[in-house]
Amino acid sequence: MNTSNRETTTVTHFILLGFSSSPEMQLLYFGLFSTTYTLTLTGNALIACAVLLDRRLHIPMYILLGNFSLLEMCYVTTTIPNMLANLLSTSKSISFLSCFAQFYFFFSFGYDEGFFLCAMAFDRYLAICHPLHYPHIMTKQLYTSLVILGWLFGFTLYLAPVVLISRLPYCGPNIINHFMCDPVPLMMLSCSEDTITQFLYSTLNVIFMIGTLIFILCSYALVIRAVLKMPSTASKHKAFSTCASHLAVVTLFYSPIIMMYVSPGSGHPEKMQKIITLFYSVITPLCNPLIYSLRNKEMKAALRKIFRTEQGIQKI
Template structure:
């Protein structure tokens, strides 16, 4: 009997090299998409990098709100750098092949940064809740030690969970098609390529989506319901307007990011559309990092003043 005829499943999986189809169905738009996404990537890095730099250099931007904003901007730069450079390389070279290890690393980083963003957005909502609903106790509650703990917890909490989820997915045998109809290695399109039952993986995916998506989203909704209730009780119309302006940008980022993420990872498998999945992924991996500095800086007088001072110097 020849044992070479049928290699073990482990060897099958290790020898896998995936193909990221990305936007292969629109070859006529190849260079337009390349230019578009390259421009977006440069805008994201420059705008988020500027906010991060301003919050570190300007003494007027040393409050907890800007400490969280600096971490959020840094996170957005890391998040987008996991997917966009690979997408640009695939558009430019048309190679599209990605080894299993690189695919697993990309998925793990996307999940880790995405989970961190969910938690950090809820922390930022809590910060606004304390600032508006308990202004006299704000310096005492949001002290430097608590801010460090909240940010560290947001960064660290998702690491073991997402590593475990990625390991669980890439322990599966992939012996069918190797084409991933996506522009990065995401959970739903990769699970479709496994040649075994993925029910356990899907259940784990839903559990993680609830823990890092639904729970933080509900906490944010709770924070903003309290904030709105407090704002409506303010005697001054100017105070109400200023409070709404401070929080509206956060709400817009939250709705854009959580809406697309929750729909992507909590949709029933029967309703999964690969094209819809790609469009939704563009929202939470590219559009949110691009809109974040616009929504936070152009609507914030302190950031604009800090930018003017930096440019004058």
């Protein structure tokens, strides 16, 4: 950071107001969100364990799904524990470094999830539209590369926005009317309005979100067209069931994020910002394991196998 930024950046910590309400409501929120967090971790961990332990699930579709579930666990852990701590805290402060670390990891994991949704859509496209060529295209080397690239994608791409926004001058106030370090209120707290940083941030979000969404929708449009041509009703049902699960997760993931971040200057009311952020950072990760497990026979069979094993161990 240059000398001028050192002189103007006097803020050393931020205050996250979170859900301002009575102490009784704070305790209610704590119980609700801690339960949600536990269920989210448990559900996604079960899917990841099922993929790891059941050899029948050692295929690209489930390997990508297992990694997606691990990402969900990391994703919620970047925000919910700090939010729970703030609900019981009187200061509700977070250091400058911790704030931007949360900002970086939360959105990096979010970008990684978008990449994995693209990879999962590509996998379904190959499997359904080109079944004869699928084993030769989706090799172990390719899906391993997709997994590695998926984990690195967001951390590489999102480094620039975090660095740019962190280098903005913050002279005070330092109060963020949110439960997490979100880039939109952070940019609003800056002493100077940096239109270039806002433009670059918005452009990156638009390119990533719209680009990945178009790729996913085009992939599934081709998949649906191929499914409609299948002569077997059973094959159609299985393919549609798999696609419906993926599309449900895609809808839950992209709808609130596009509403919130494609246009940071759109002026969402602060209360609405919290609700939208709460939806995609807490509710969506909770729903995803339910969607995948309830609509997938192979996954349900693998989960039943895990529960039977646990019951057998407990009896011993």
